[in-house]
Amino acid sequence: MANDKSTNSKFISGSFWMTFGNVASNLLGALYVIPWLNWLRPNDAIANSLFSKGYQWYALFLVISQAGIPGAIAKQVAKYNALGEYSTSKKIFKHGAMFMVALGFLFSVIMFVVAPVLSAGDNRLIPIFRSLSVAILIIPVMSLLRGFTQGFNDMKPSAISLLIEQIFRIIFILGSTYLIIKVFHRSYVLAVVFSTFAAFIGAVFSLLFLLSTILLHKKKYHLNVNERNSRLSTTDLFLEIIKQSVPYIFTDSSITLFFLIDQYTFNRAMLLVKHYSKDQLDFFYALFAANANKLTTIVLSLAVAMAVSLTPLLSSMITKKEVGKIRVQIRKILEVFNFIIFPASLGVMAVAAPLYTIFYRYDRLGILILQISAVVCIVEAMFMVLSAIFQASYFNSVAIKYLLFGIGLKLLFQFPCVYFMREKGAIFATGLALLITCLLMFRELVHTFSLKLNYFMRRSFALLLLSMVMALVTNFAVKLMYHFVDPRDRFLAVIILIVAIILGVIIYGFLVLKTGLANYVFGKKALQKIKKMIFRSGN
Structure with a gap:
């Protein structure tokens, strides 16, 4: 019983730190857009579209260049730590780092060389792709350091490094854009090139922080042990890592692959409806792929945080063959997921009008697309968490199978839906493809682990219902406030958003505490620990 509480505590603590790091990082990543787009006007929509197109391929190259190794290393380090084989964990870290340096260099060169091909005839994208290729030099090894600390169930360094990376990246983006546009009066394309190069600047500072953290805490990470005591040869070690890492390439790039499908099919599908200009198509694409995506990424980061936190814990349980604990842990993961993702996604939908106005400008179509994206975000996040559960439990082929199935559905639905x-x-x-995929994945999860989910389904339905109540009341309050003010006023939009968020948090908090759902999901001790962590992080 004590071990169950300890495991639950580790998951809650890890989720807290990764949620804090991911959400804070993505929030900063959304906030900087306000001055950035203001400085780029009247070319802000086109610049945002170019930035987004560059980042879609960059994200895919990043996943491939890492070869899924950071996730695999977190999983394997947790496995060997559970067996007490710290020398093997050290060996994994050392050889993995050398391998990641080589991969980073290789794929950086490849992206630089093939940039003209990736641009698909749009020469503005070539320097953007090449500026991003520089970041690929060091981000793989930086991600490996994160994976290594996560293998010890230590999520704090990863969370802090995410913030450091984002802060220095944003400083460079805003500084360079201001100088290029406002001081030197140069092209918006050049500003986008420097803004994408900022990924390298942020990565350098994040890498330095992670290296110093690991070197200062050698004992904590068992780096003082002699790796020669490892029972695995270097060849066996690499084969094991590669076997576990390849599936991560597919699942880590899952949402990116969906966006790449949009990038290369959306314009063609729209031209079947009507003849639009290149700038019009860039504007429409930016509405969902850049604008809405940047805001819903904050919600998706919650799922990423949970996926990262659960991998080493489940891997450790699988290693110890603790079948009962695995079932409890999976149920707990899904309950915490629903507790957070339902109100977060529906909350964004409820406050979409002031939220979109603050970051971009008042635009009815943009607001509607953000509302739809917020709902679709639920199934995107669910897909990520279910994939992480299967991978952490060594059912890699299942995760890949459903990803390929989902991509097939996306391709099937894309042209009819856009038309x-x-x-x-x-x-x-995207939403329809992932909804069908998630339902099938959930069915397989129940069958694979013989899960009994009667109480879970009731609680999930209750959480969804309470989240809908919160969203309806909050949205009504937003519409009521907008009845008396100019919807285009950004300052008033900030006030409306703050009031709406406070109202939504109070309503949802009251409902989950009054119904006892918060205690059911987290437990009283875990809730107290979360309060303590929030209090400490606020000081």
């Missing part, structure tokens, strides 16, 4: 729903069609195609 009939136009600008909103690409999001509907």
Whole structure:
């Protein structure tokens, strides 16, 4: 019983730190857009579209260049730590780092060379791709350091490094853009090139922080042990890591692959409906792939945080063959996921009008697309967490199978959805494809682990219902406030958003505490620990 509480505590603590790091990082990543787009006007929509197109391929190259190794290393380090084989963990870390340096260099060169091909005839994208290729030199080894600390169930260094990376990246983006546009009066394309190069600047500072943390805490990470005591040869070690890492390439790039499908099919599908200019298509694409995506990424970061936190814990349980604990842990993961993702996604939908106005400008189509994206975000996040559960439990082929199935559905639905729903069609195609995929994954999860989920389904339905109540009341309050003010006023939008968020948090908090759902999901001790962590992080 004590071990169950300890495991639950580790998951809650790890989720807290990764949620804090991911959400804070993505929030900063959304906030900087306000001055950035203001300085880029009247070319802000086109610049945002170019930035987004560059980052989609960059994200895919990043996943491939890392070869899924950071996630695999977190999983394998947790496995050997559970067996007390710290010398093997050290060997994994050392050889993995050398391998990641080589991969980073290789794929950085490849991305630089193939940039003209990736641009698909748009020469503005070539320098953008090449500026991003520089970051690929060091981000793989930086991600490996994060994976290594996560293998010890220590999520704090990863969370802090995410913040450091984002802060220095944003400083460079805003500084360079201001100088290029406002001081030297140069092209918006050059500003985008420097803004994408900022990924390298942020990565350098994050890498330095992680290296110093690990070197200062050698004992904590068992780096003082002699790796020669490891029972595995270097060859066996690499084969084991590669076997576990390859599936991560697919699942880590899952959402990126969906966006790449949009990037290369959306314009063609829209031209079947009507003849649009290049700038019009860039504007429509930016509405969902850049604008809405940047805001819903904050919600998706919650799922990423949970996925990262659960991998080493489940891997450790699988190693020890603790079948009962695995079932409890999976149920707990899904309950915490629903507790957070339902109100977060529906909350974004409820406050979409002031939220979109603050970051961009008042635009009815943009607000509608953000609302749709917020709902679709639930199934995107669910897919990420279910994939992480299967991978952490060594059912890698299952995760890959459903990813390929989901991509197939996306391709099948893309053109019909865009044809009939136009600008909103690409999001509907993604949502429909992932909804069907998640339902099938959930069915397989229940069958694979013989899960009994009667109480879980009741609580999930209750959480969804309470989240909908919160969203409806909050959205009504937003509409009521907008009845008396100019919806285009950004300052008033900030006030409305703050009032709406406070109202939503109070309503949802009251409902989950009054119904006892918060205690059911987290437990009283875990809730007290979360309060203590929030209090400490605030000081």
